[in-house]
Structures are given as structure tokens and as C-alpha cells.
Amino acid sequence: MNPYYTEVAQRASHRCEYCKAPEVVFNFPFEVEHIVPLSRQGSNDEANLALACRSCNLRKGNRISGESSRANAQVRFFHPREDLWSEHFQVIPESGEILGITPIGEVTVEYLAMNSFAQVAARQLWIRLGMFP
Numbered sequence: 001m002n003p004y005y006t007e008v009a010q011r012a013s014h015r016c017e018y019c020k021a022p023e024v025v026f027n028f029p030f031e032v033e034h035i036v037p038l039s040r041q042g043s044n045d046e047a048n049l050a051l052a053c054r055s056c057n058l059r060k061g062n063r064i065s066g067e068s069s070r071a072n073a074q075v076r077f078f079h080p081r082e083d084l085w086s087e088h089f090q091v092i093p094e095s096g097e098i099l100g101i102t103p104i105g106e107v108t109v110e111y112l113a114m115n116s117f118a119q120v121a122a123r124q125l126w127i128r129l130g131m132f133p
Contacts, residue, residue, distance in 0.1 A: 004032050011051075019119065020098075023053075031052050032050070035081065063077065068103045083104065089101060
């Protein structure tokens with residue numbers, strides 16, 4: 001297990017810091033990921049670490065930005081240490097979808113596939129169980 005896991009997971013309240021999935025419903029711990037990957041001169045500093053579910057972490061990979069069709073430019077991904085989730089995302093409780101309400105939110109939702117069929121189906125269940133957000 002990552003040596004930073006306990007500290008990072010507690011700070012994140014055991015939720016993915018990107019899609020807000022609750023760690024408790026999975027049968028394994030979430031991953032400690034580098035917001036700015038080491039391959040892009042990121043560090044192991046606490047300010048560069050986030051808790052991420054496997055889905056978000058795999059899809060993010062070593063990227064830090066993506067092409068925004070709305071902004072017609074490269075836009076950085078949501079940064080859990082610098083940004084407030086509620087300023088960039090909105091949950092639609094009826095559908096279970098997460099909407100990006102800023103270019104940062106839109107790019108993050110798209111590239112991390114936060115509204116894949118499996119993600120939305122799980123989120124609908126978590127909402128019904130009172131576990132989301």
C-alpha cells in the first residue's frame with residue numbers, strides 16, 4: 001500500500017477526489033495519485049497527492065489537461081488541492097450524472113469518463129442509499 005494512503009484518504013474523507021465515489025463500497029482501497037504526475041515534474045509532496053478511484057486514476061493517466069470543445073483550447077483538469085469541487089461540477093440527482101459547469105469541469109468529466117454507463121449506474125444506487133455525494 002502507498003505510504004501516503006492513510007493521510008491522503010483521511011483528508012479526502014475516503015472519497016475519490018475527482019468523481020466523489022465513496023471508497024467504502026469497493027472491496028479495495030482507492031489509489032494515491034499524483035495530481036501533476038512525476039513524469040511531468042510533479043512531486044510526492046502532500047499538496048500534489050489525491051485519492052482517486054481506479055477508474056479516474058486510469059483514465060487520467062499522466063495527463064494534466066485536455067482539449068475543450070467549448071473553450072476551443074487546452075484546459076487543465078480539476079486540481080483537488082487548488083479547486084473547489086462545487087465550483088466546477090454539479091450532480092444531477094435524477095440521472096446520477098455529473099455535469100462540468102466550467103471548462104475545467106467539462107474537460108475533467110469528459111477525459112475521466114465520469115458519466116460512463118457503469119459510473120452513472122453506480123452513482124444512482126449510491127444516491128438512493130444516501131452515500132453520494
